[in-house]
Amino acid sequence: MFTEFEFTLIVGAGPTGLTLARVLQRHGVPFRIVEQSPALPAGSRGKGIQPRTQEVLDDLGLLPAFLATGRDYPELLIHLPAGGTATQRMDEWHAPTPAVPHPNMLMHPQWRTAELLADGIPVEFGVGVVELTPDAVTLSTGEVVRPRYVVGCDGGRSTVRKALDVPFEGESFPAEQLIIADVRVPGLSRDNWHIWPGAGQRSLRLGLCPMPGTDTFQLTAPPSDQPIEQLAESVGLTITDIGWRSLYRANIRMVSRYRSGNVFLAGDAAHVHSPAGGQGLNTGIQDAYNLGWKLAYEDLLDTYEAERLPVAADVLGISTRLHRKAATASADAMRRDDPALRQLGVNYRGGPLSAEHRDTPGTVQAGDRAPGPILDLLRGPHWTLLAFHWTGDLPAPTPDCHVHHITDPAAATAYDAHEPTLFLVRPDNYIGCATHNPQDVTAYQHRLRARTPA
Template sequence: MFSESEFIMIVGAGPTGLTLARELQRHGVPFRIVEKSAAPFTGSRGKGIQPRTQEVLDDLGLIGAFRATGSDYPELLIHLPDGSAMRRRMDPVVEPTPQAPYPNILMVPQWQTCALLAEGVPVELGVGLTGLAQLDEGVRVTLDTGEVVVARYVVGADGGQSTVRKLLGVPFEGSTHETERLMIADVRIDGLDRANWHVWPSENSFRLGLCPLPGTDDFQLTAPPSDLPIPELVSSVDPALRVTHVGWTSHFRANIRMVSRYRVGDVFLAGDAAHVHSPAGGQGLNTGIQDAYNLGWKLSTGIDALLDTYEAERLPVAADVLGISTRLHRRHVDGDEDAMTRDDPALRQLSLNYRGGPLACEHRPEPGAVRAGDRAPGAPCGDATIFDLLRGPHATLLAFDWAGDLPAATDRLAVHRVVDPAALDAYGVSTPTLMLVRPDNYVGCATTDMADISAYCKELGL
């Protein structure tokens, strides 16, 4: 645990850093979060919130605000060169179930994601980091204001050009494809309906995409690099369209990289500081938020062996996700007919798991569908749901059809007997079973012996 003089320094106030700040807040861990930019980010950038990330937001108490602000992805309206049009969806619409109450991707402009995450978080804008020095316990941090402080831990969530990563000397392995570029901009347009994501294809790829951004009057424009000014580029596909405003603009180049280390001493890397992706498939922002979700509760314990599991769990996930987004990117580059299709269930990130990892303790000789290391699914549970029981910063002991003694609940461990047949079915439980669900709502320990739970709780500092 932390003394009164100790705190965690978060560098970078994007979605990853802000999620981590919220996690530390609810665990009662002191922190500072600094952001070298003088003002909050204003662009749409990563706009897709995947189902698993929506479950994280539910746990943080933010899902209502995000769903009120965002919207489902609209249907594509593809304007063909002969003047006709065709409609298609990027991915099928899935009906919510108790196991997966948020099964579809939610569109929220990144600036809005940051704004919602930042509510109540004391971000220090216009403050960058210039120096790091590892101490026997803690890190000496030099800020560009001239201030020098000692933090117990430092987390670099400062993006693909991460100063923290560079100061650590951690290589950013991968490649940059200079010829594979994309222009992205937030624009306002007269004469274009907002019910569809409009796409104008070219012979081998596409000329222009205009996606309506919920809660705004803007469209997110995507196009190959062009010498034409944005208003002329838009009117070149349809002279009836008039651009009335051009806001945030960025030129993306295919930069596909990741680190081989997530921890160096008392410094950690997360989000784009640890892995950068093609925007294809909407994986980067989501993976960063889930880095923070994994790391936050572990930092709150201050247990060194537990902190080592952050890299062991998240590095393989990032590698897998990087492979998925890269394959989708290659479809765009190669001009595949199905380049816009997003029907791979892995993109929803509900199947990501830590099976076989250092915190996955499966003690049953014949485990069911849900095993140690898996995401804890939702399910009806009397007058509530399993998600209701899990919500909050605590770990949760789910005692399925258990008649024996149980430990007393504490502020760090909730304890619930579960007898609802629908919940037993959702978790694949047919005999009395104990499952210890971690604070990030993955099953940590699954067993039929209370001694296993007691040992696991000790490991987690519960």
């Protein structure tokens, strides 16, 4: 057992908390992760893994397992009220490129996402937080602990957020509800996401999406007095089993701050979204990815809120616009072709950890995600100095910084580097410093007091 003030307490073992645990684990930061439920949450829930999140999973060494158990999003097969069918894609298929090796959203049920993230993580199930003070945390077991930091990853009804009395600002739309369930429907093709429109062919009557690697479909339908078994029968189908089931109520909210003293918020504890566009789970995973390495480099913790709060606000705006299209039965309500949804453009330009020293920066700048051709060099908890077209001396790196002279033309193109250029890449694979002068790298590392994690 850890002694007082030695460890970080993660509250909640959903995808956000589990990702944070994995990042802390590889940085050698002691942690405990508690989950008040007796087991990992069931249900397909959030099923879309965006391209940027796939890059996070790649960095964590998990992407092969996700690709093995997931699939690309299938084409929609719309069963028309007058008979016949029509097909539609939510987004066109994007060909992989050196800069973006994983350009398409991956379908992966959330229960399996949690399962893969939890492998090797010592989750304490059946343990919640009942009291949080500036000095101590009381667990539901009666144990009183004094962690160095607490991170609330405990969902939209977050006990941690409520204990901090942080406002959860936004709107609720109680009239806008959706039944979501995992069901078995024998005889229904698993090649498509099946949609039965409502009146006027713009509203949703019933949706059945095949979950990869299972024999189940995720059912979506507006609430009605008609049981979902009868709803299926009305379109000529039979539901033989109903597993996890939930009633989604539209809540669109976020906090105004991510930190209070030694307590942080992440994921749904900090922002709740419409499921439209598959943004909530992905934003939570990336919250954890941003915070985790900073808990190893403690001098940087103030930058967590500065970087992630604006991102959450932007993402909330995107998912809200999509939600409004669905709620108003817009003709393009099912389209998901906005490039912002892939989250590859999320950046921290102009932020406290972004130092762009070039008079004429290229398309890839300090604060941007590191492009794809050399992701294998970035994989791991270290900083990375990438030297393009470089023949002179390089600054002596800190012990946790790897140096690579890049000669691959595809990588130079992806980084838009056409002259001697240095990119210092952070442990979360965002570019911290971009320069033509090695002294800028030295000054950057000195300013951040980068050190080898414990």
